[in-house]
Amino acid sequence: MDVKEVTAECRDAFAELASPAWIHDPYPFMRWLREHDPVHRAASGRFLLSRHADIYWALKATGDAFRGPSLEELARYFPHAAASLSLNLLASTLAMKDPPTHTRLRRLISRHFTMLQIDNLRPSISRIVAARLDCMAQALERGETVDLHREFALALPMLVFAEMFGMPQNDMFNLGAGIGAILEGLSPHASDPQLAAADAASAKVRVYFGGLIQLKRVAPCHDIVSMLVGAHDDDADTLSDAELVSMLWGMLLGGFATTAATIDHAVLAMLAYPEQRHWLQADAIGVKAFVEEVLRYDAPAMFSSVPRIAQHDIELGGVVIPKNSDVRVLIASGNRDPDAFADPDRFDPARFYGTSPGLSTDGKIMLSFGHGIHFCLGAQLARVQLAESLPRIQARFPTLALAEQPTREPSAFLRTFRALPVRLQTFGV
């Protein structure tokens, strides 16, 4: 599609990003936005920032120049909010809260996501990775096509979460099946049927967690759910009923689809750029560089689903963002901004070699985990899952190839997959 033709006058970048025309490669459109309309005001009045410097500033200013939406605003931005269970659950998640509520809630959960805790999970993650690859190997070695997305990329975070939540694996797979529908219901352009599907899935999640909470109350273990139930039962002011369920629901939403998409993107990068595979055969620093570049090159969440509300009039790039506007940041575009990352459309792990996580050799922040107070709680968990997976996939299946083109999930704001069919090259045409 011709960028100029589509965007000569772009009235709504959100609608454009949701268009099937850009599903395989939205980056030319993002480049157009950065160059022509970096502080885009959509017909809806919602703003979208697409330059790295502006996004970085807005993320850092969240909790200060920007706040989370009030309940009344949620009702305005999401006309169905009052009736929608998903939107109600969303309203109580961490991502929508400002300090001091945000601080209180985040600190309850952050003990399970410290670097030490995640490091302690490494052996379990490693074991799960090995077991899933064993399962795949049998079929692949018989010459069959395997859907790497379903069998590995999505299964891994679900199994890791099952362990962290103290849940049977099958229960997690059942809950996980509804996550995609919920995520799409939260998009600014969700249709009524999409919202209804999201609410049906959210209702199942809520009922399940209701039961799980009772179970953990009777028989607590060393898992996240038991700990949160304990915090709630000690003092409902510390964690209310609604906050408890929203917190668990929010972790499922944030943890699966994004991690899976990044594993998928990593495998696609391995196949597309075989000359870069050597990073995965190197030491941990090389693997880290590859992982960070995958995260930069294809951010799983193109833009934030969380509204950031301007606390006052904000002038940015010659545009005035009026007080109380809903501002979103196009993270995937910031990651491809040549002002932050030279030659941004080239896949080059060297940009992240030997640096602190998320920081390029030029000192620029990779934006996929966000920044500021809402910095992704599961960032390190995702990084460890990627670092434990990619070198093993590479070592175990050096002749891995695409069996068909991957199927992307049609989505207004995520770059996720429905299927990633692979086979071993020795068996194919």
Place this chain on the structure above:
Amino acid sequence: MRVVVDQDLCGTSGQCVLTLPGTFRQRTPDGVVEVCGGPIPQALHAAVRLAANQCPVAAIRVIESEAGDDDAERHATGHQRNGRHDGTV
């Protein structure tokens, strides 16, 4: 050089702990960051500035001046007296 963490501000992302595990650590109960030791060895100065710059919520403050070490000390103590927690252990 000295470094202090504003523990009221700390977002518990742990990025500084990844950058400099010997300088920063996270408290067990809530993941809030603490500074492990006293003065920062010269060899780590650049990395500490980087960690401060990279902190998603700008909770890390680097006190550079050699001569001002005493000032910094007083400053940090003052914070604690005012009910703030600077995270120096």
